[in-house]
Amino acid sequence: MQISNGKTFLSFSEALSAGIAGTVPAFNWLVPLLDANGADEKALLTGADRLRAKTMGNSVHLRGLIEFSNFCRKNCHYCGLRAVNQKIKRYRLSETEILDTALKAEKLGYKTIVLQSGEDLHFSSDVMCGIIKELKNKTKLAVTLSLGERDETTYAAWKKAGADRYLLRIETTDPVIFKAIHPDSDLEYRKNCLYILKKLGYQLGSGVMVGLPGQTSLNLAGDIIWMYKLGVEMVGIGPFLPHKETPLREEKGGTLNQALRLVSVLRLVFPYAHIPATTAMGTIDPLGREKALEAGANVIMPNITPTGVRPLYEIYPNKICLDETADKCFGCVTARIIGLGRTVGTDYGHVKRNTK
Ligand code: SAH
Ligand code: SF4
Numbered sequence: 001m002q003i004s005n006g007k008t009f010l011s012f013s014e015a016l017s018a019g020i021a022g023t024v025p026a027f028n029w030l031v032p033l034l035d036a037n038g039a040d041e042k043a044l045l046t047g048a049d050r051l052r053a054k055t056m057g058n059s060v061h062l063r064g065l066i067e068f069s070n071f072c073r074k075n076c077h078y079c080g081l082r083a084v085n086q087k088i089k090r091y092r093l094s095e096t097e098i099l100d101t102a103l104k105a106e107k108l109g110y111k112t113i114v115l116q117s118g119e120d121l122h123f124s125s126d127v128m129c130g131i132i133k134e135l136k137n138k139t140k141l142a143v144t145l146s147l148g149e150r151d152e153t154t155y156a157a158w159k160k161a162g163a164d165r166y167l168l169r170i171e172t173t174d175p176v177i178f179k180a181i182h183p184d185s186d187l188e189y190r191k192n193c194l195y196i197l198k199k200l201g202y203q204l205g206s207g208v209m210v211g212l213p214g215q216t217s218l219n220l221a222g223d224i225i226w227m228y229k230l231g232v233e234m235v236g237i238g239p240f241l242p243h244k245e246t247p248l249r250e251e252k253g254g255t256l257n258q259a260l261r262l263v264s265v266l267r268l269v270f271p272y273a274h275i276p277a278t279t280a281m282g283t284i285d286p287l288g289r290e291k292a293l294e295a296g297a298n299v300i301m302p303n304i305t306p307t308g309v310r311p312l313y314e315i316y317p318n319k320i321c322l323d324e325t326a327d328k329c330f331g332c333v334t335a336r337i338i339g340l341g342r343t344v345g346t347d348y349g350h351v352k353r354n355t356k
Helices: 012-017 027-034 038-056 095-108 125-138 152-161 175-181 187-199 217-230 256-269 279-284 288-293 326-339
Strands: 002-004 009-011 059-069 112-117 142-146 165-167 203-206
Touching (some): 027 217, 038 256, 059 326, 095 112, 095 125, 095 326, 125 152, 152 187, 175 187, 187 203, 217 256, 256 288, 279 288, 288 326
Parallel strands (some): 059 112, 112 142, 142 165, 165 203
Antiparallel strands (some): 002 009
């Protein structure tokens, strides 16, 4: 395969070793890398793994994920939590349950928890401020939020209350695809949420789904370029997995290899970013997360939601680790990491401010 760096055409391995890594991403090299197959694909994945070892080291950071509410006001066409889905039982964890889960996580050795939910306005600006302050008072944990789209005042209040990081995937930056799958979201509004979060000083994570209906490598390249300009510090991606209670039930969904190539390309573009091996990759293939960790990823987000409600947070079907208690999960993930010859991160794994 030949890749143009804007001046000359390079062979695939020349392009990797001649250091396109960390340079301003451009369509003419992103697209061929995203489409790589055979020996080229292997070279891409190995190259990204080597770069990860150099920039981020050997340790894998664990972030404990607490899915604290599956109520959602939105109707994203891909997601099982969409408001009109009456087939799922809805739940909210109480403030005490959230705090207890966090305390348990800290005892196990977690340094970060991620509070994620549907867009549930029960957790208002004030209610969340109370929870964040309590977590910050009672633990030394870094707190990441992933509660979807809110207004600037709310994001500012949560930051002031002590939140460290925010995850909001842009999902896709293609206006046509975005509109087709988000009946009640607006691409410009969502982009603006990310600009605001950045301005407020959150350590910022975004990302996309791979294999959305109509999505091409050109679209994914556009997503990468947009996230590069935004200056994301964490990038979470995963295959889109069709859910039967959604309008996209008949779609094909993404593949593990598409996701792995994207992880690798992201590592080249963002040598210093935190990139998780996501649960969706572990769902599509039992070794999906390990494969991602060997293709450029350096983070895992084990699910530490109380097991009683865990199956109810069904954004996509067949999610893994539904009945593993938090300590079993910690042990399992640690063993997998050690099995790869890596170590579990013992520091906070805060973002490296210049990820480019
Ligand atoms: N409500 C918040 C956070 C919860 S959803 C938000 O939407 O931002 C978290 C992520 O799950 C979404 O960003 C989306 O990328 C992913 N997701 C939802 N449905 C999915 C599906 N069917 N397959 C794969 N990922 C999905
Ligand atoms: Fe709600 Fe997020 Fe699912 Fe959309 S992706 S329906 S906002 S939980």
